[in-house]
Amino acid sequence: MTSPDAPIDARDTHVLTGLRDLWSTVDPMPPTLLDQIKFAVDLEHIDVEVARQAVLEPALARGDDEQSRLITFDSDSLTIMVSLRTNQDGTIRLDGWLTPAGRHPVELRTDNHDQSTTSDEDGRFVLDLVQPGMAQLVVRPDGTTRTVTTPTISL
Amino acid sequence: MTPLHHGRMAELLQAAQEGDPKSLGELVDELTPLLWQVARAQGLDRDTASDIVQTAWLKLLGSLPEIHTPVALTSWLVTVTRREAWRVRNAGRMELPARDVLFTELPDVSPTPEEQRVALERRQMLWAAVNQLDERCRQLLRIIAFTRRPDYDVVSMALGMPRGSIGPTRGRCLAKLRDALDDKELL
Numbered sequence: 001m002t003s004p005d006a007p008i009d010a011r012d013t014h015v016l017t018g019l020r021d022l023w024s025t026v027d028p029m030p031p032t033l034l035d036q037i038k039f040a041v042d043l044e045h046i047d048v049e050v051a052r053q054a055v056l057e058p059a060l061a062r063g064d065d066e067q068s069r070l071i072t073f074d075s076d077s078l079t080i081m082v083s084l085r086t087n088q089d090g091t092i093r094l095d096g097w098l099t100p101a102g103r104h105p106v107e108l109r110t111d112n113h114d115q116s117t118t119s120d121e122d123g124r125f126v127l128d129l130v131q132p133g134m135a136q137l138v139v140r141p142d143g144t145t146r147t148v149t150t151p152t153i154s155l
Numbered sequence: 156m157t158p159l160h161h162g163r164m165a166e167l168l169q170a171a172q173e174g175d176p177k178s179l180g181e182l183v184d185e186l187t188p189l190l191w192q193v194a195r196a197q198g199l200d201r202d203t204a205s206d207i208v209q210t211a212w213l214k215l216l217g218s219l220p221e222i223h224t225p226v227a228l229t230s231w232l233v234t235v236t237r238r239e240a241w242r243v244r245n246a247g248r249m250e251l252p253a254r255d256v257l258f259t260e261l262p263d264v265s266p267t268p269e270e271q272r273v274a275l276e277r278r279q280m281l282w283a284a285v286n287q288l289d290e291r292c293r294q295l296l297r298i299i300a301f302t303r304r305p306d307y308d309v310v311s312m313a314l315g316m317p318r319g320s321i322g323p324t325r326g327r328c329l330a331k332l333r334d335a336l337d338d339k340e341l342l
Contacts, residue, residue, distance in 0.1 A: 008304070008329070011333065012329050012333070015329065015332060015333060015336065016296070016299060016300045016329075017300075018277070018278075018281050019281070019285070019296055019297070019300035020300040020301055021278070022278050022281050022282060022285070023192060023297055023300065023301070024188070025278060026278075026282070027191075027192075027195055029187065029188060029191045030201060030205055033187065033191070033205055033208065033209075034183060034184060034187055036205070036209060037183050037187060037208070037209050037212050038176075038179075038180045038183055040209055040212065040213055041176075041179060041183070041212050041213060041215075041216060042176050042179075043216065046216040046217055046219070047217055048213055048214075048216055048217060050210045050213045050214055052206055052210055053206055149213060151205075151206055151209035151210060151213065152209060
């Protein structure tokens with residue numbers, strides 16, 4: 001029997017390396033995860049509030065037709081709803097709605113180029129002709145120093 | 156884990172605090188595999204686990220100036236990942252922790268070279284030995300396997316184990332696993 005009190009030795013290290021290899025094989029990180037994180041944290045603002053994807057009923061998430069996706073991001077101070085639709089030329093149109101409503105600067109960071117706009121009084125905004133790829137929505141609610149950001153998503 | 160490595164982590168941390176994105180990126184490479192296992196060990200599906208791990212890194216941006224050591228950094232990230240995972244789990248978005256099921260996802264190995272077949276057999280035997288352990292041991296070793304040694308205690312604490320029991324629990328779990336492997340004359 002192996003004593004549980006023995007300090008960690010070379011064989012323990014070997015076993016732990018085997019375990020790491022095992023878990024990396026049976027449950028690997030998604031291949032895009034590291035790039036998504038690096039893209040997400042490369043922000044100018046550090047006082048960020050993270051809006052995470054909320055749970056949606058599959059039927060609701062599917063939208064009106066197969067071409068559209070509906071995603072909701074929730075944070076403590078802001079909810080961002082976006083509807084994504086693929087244009088005929090392969091670019092993407094993003095219709096967004098912020099709650100609480102108001103005119104807020106909105107930025108879409110992508111790995112190609114960034115787009116920005118401002119929501120209207122009802123909190124609605126549109127970003128069109130977006131190239132597919134990694135993207136992150138950043139909202140700077142007026143009158144606050146905080147920046148609300150979503151995680152990186154794939155468009 | 157050598158002091159050299161610890162020193163390198165400290166350098167990266169300081170550079171990241173000074174706003175160097177490349178250093179922050181290296182820390183992401185270093186610590187994300189651990190955070191992924193922490194999230195998945197909580198029973199989250201893959202999409203949710205990705206989301207949670209990203210969230211932990213984004214939240215770190217605001218707290219980075221107050222974190223002074225690599226050990227504190229690891230502890231902070233593990234704690235936030237676990238807390239976020241709990242929040243999501245309580246909101247009802249989870250699947251059962253996968254066990255034997257995972258191996259059904261491995262590709263058929265019959266046409267692959269001998270080396271790969273042997274490696275797979277070793278993994279399957281290790282897997283069988285791991286499955287003889289109780290849940291607490293499996294969880295602990297899964298996390299420890301992705302952790303550098305100076306971080307063992309903080310990680311175990313972040314996983315909710317009383318400080319005094321961490322060493323003995325780790326020792327007990329490793330000893331059990333080694334005995335199970337000895338039975339199979341493996342490793």
